[in-house]
Amino acid sequence: MRIFRGCICVAAFFTMFAIGCSKKEPKINVVAMGAVGDQKTLNTVVFQEAIDSCSNRGGGVVFVPKGVYVIGTILLKDNVTLELSENATLLGSEHFEDYINIDPFTDATGQVRGNCLVGARDVQNISIIGKGTIDGNGGKFTPESYKKRKVKLKGQKNANRPFLIRIVRSSNVKLQNIRIQQSGAWAVHLYQSKDVFLEDLNIYNHCNKNNDGIDLDSSHDIFINNCKINTEDDAICIKATSSLPTYNVKVRNCWLKSDWGAIKFGTESMGDFYKIDIQDCFIRDTKGGGIKLLSVDGSNMHDVVINNITMENVDMPIFIRLGERLRTYRNAEKRIVGSIKNVKISNVKATTMGLDEARVSPPSGVFITGTPNYKIEQISLENIEITLPGGSDGIAGQIKENVKMYPEYTFFNVLPAYGIFARHIENLDLKNVVFLLESKDARKEMIFQDVARKTIK
Known part of the structure; x- marks a missing residue:
């Protein structure tokens, strides 16, 4: 099943969940099983027994009424819906020993990952719904908190801060309406999973390092709609983070704010990225890049459409990078350098951050770069309008290649063009690309280096 190839498939997706959680199947109230929502009692065992019982009977609903329920890792099972009432909160335990690592791996920063609060592994037909909250209590996993609570860390525990929701090798997954907040690390991580529907999520994640919102990792057939994400x-x-691709992804009508990046491909980029369609999104107050497309570990990125994006107060609205880092994950063999082609970004209206806010000041609007040995194959920008503060005296240093470095535009410092700086590209098509200045900028509007063919209309 593919959940976004037409209205019929989306309707079929909802029908599947309606059947999976019909009135004939059990609805288990966790309080009836012995759970206590007093913000003190550890309820992990009770929640897991309710989930297991529900799944063993063929599936149904595990219902969480009003209250604050402290839990460690719970694992969803086949055909189970976890339903949170509006005044219900699942609160992550502050103790490491209450968490399980359901699929260990080491991320791009060298940190061991895998622990989570709510997890699923090798299951199907699962959902988390309702208007309740899942709170990772991630502030308890900071060095300051450890010191205050006199927590003694052992081994890799400091690195393995728990994710909030983690779905591994599972299918037919739905997350809808819930509030997700304050994870120890990433908020939602989907790994090697498929047929996923995420809608009306409210994600707030600002209490720890690496506080991502939604991470789609070697997964496919995903629809994300009407989510508010502040990270x-x-x-x-x-x-x-594996050689398997991430593909067939649609994102619609999302509101995004980040202290680092709003829409990002990479940096972990071993597997390919293709058939990805992102439209009708609003981005604001984002310091580390609005749209960032990065292939540096061997990923072949192609057939990407990003359309109708509005940005306000965003540092570096568009950054595209093909690099040669070639980092591996999960003991995989090293891949060869990847490629970027058939990428179209259109109908973007953006204003950048001011001189005092931007991480690279004065800022630029678009930065696209391959490497001297590996060029980006094809990029199309159409109907782009970016307003910038100006303010440069025209002096910019040599822009290094940084072919094997972590792919971040801040490492290149001030660019020699305020509008677009593009290099090492085979084909670049620009149509109605406009840059507006609020004050004088002595730099050139556009600079192209080692661009084999470009069209400007």
């Missing part, structure tokens, strides 16, 4: 790190991140 310390990447808001929506498309990545691949």
Whole structure:
């Protein structure tokens, strides 16, 4: 099943869940099973027994009424819906020993990952719905909190801060209406999963490092709609920590704010990225890039459409990078350098941050770069309008190649063009690309280096 190939498939997706949680199947109230929502009692065992019982009977609903329920790791099972009432909160335990690592891996920063609060592994037909809250209590996993609570860390525990929701090798997944907040690390991580529907999520994640919103990792057939995401790190991140691709992804009508990046492909980019369609999104107050497309670990990125994006107060609205870092994950063999082609970004209206806010000041609007040995194959920008503060005296240093470095535009410092700086590209098509200045900028509007063919209309 493909959940976004036409209205019929989306309707079929909802029908599947309606059947999976019909009135004939059990609805188990966790309080009836012995759970206590007093913000003190550890309820992990009771919640897991309710989930297991529901699944063993063929599926149904595990219902969480009003209250604050402290839990460690709970694992969803086949055909189970976890329903949170409007005044219900699942609160993550502050103790490491209450968490389970359901699929260990080491991320791009060298940190061991895998622990989570709500997890699923090798299951199907699962959902989390309702108007309640899942709170990761991530502030308890900071060095300041450890010191205050006199917590003694052992081994990799400091690195393995728990994710909030983690779905591994599972299918037919739905998250809808819930509030997700304050994870120890990423808020929602989908790994090697498929047929996923995420809608009306409210994600707030600002209490720890690497506080991403939604991470799509080597997964496919995903529909994200009408989500509000406010994060310390990447808001929506498309990545691949395995050689399997991330593909067939649609994102619609999302509101995004980030202290680092709003829409990002990479940096973990072993597997390919393709057939990705992102439209009708609003981005604001984002310090680390609005749209960031990064292939640096061997990913072949193609057939990407990003359309109708509005940005306000965003540092570096568009950044595209093909690099040669070639980092591996999960003991995989090293891949060859990847490619970027058939990428179209259109109908973007953006204003950048001011001189005092931008991480690179004065800022630029668009930065696209391959490497001297590996050129980006094809990029199309159409109907782009970016307003910038200006303010440069025209002096900019040599822009280094940084072919194997972590792919971040801040490492290149001030660019020699205020509008677009593009280099190492085979084909670049620009149509109605406009840059507006609020004050004088002595830099050139556009600079192209080692661009084999460009069209400007």
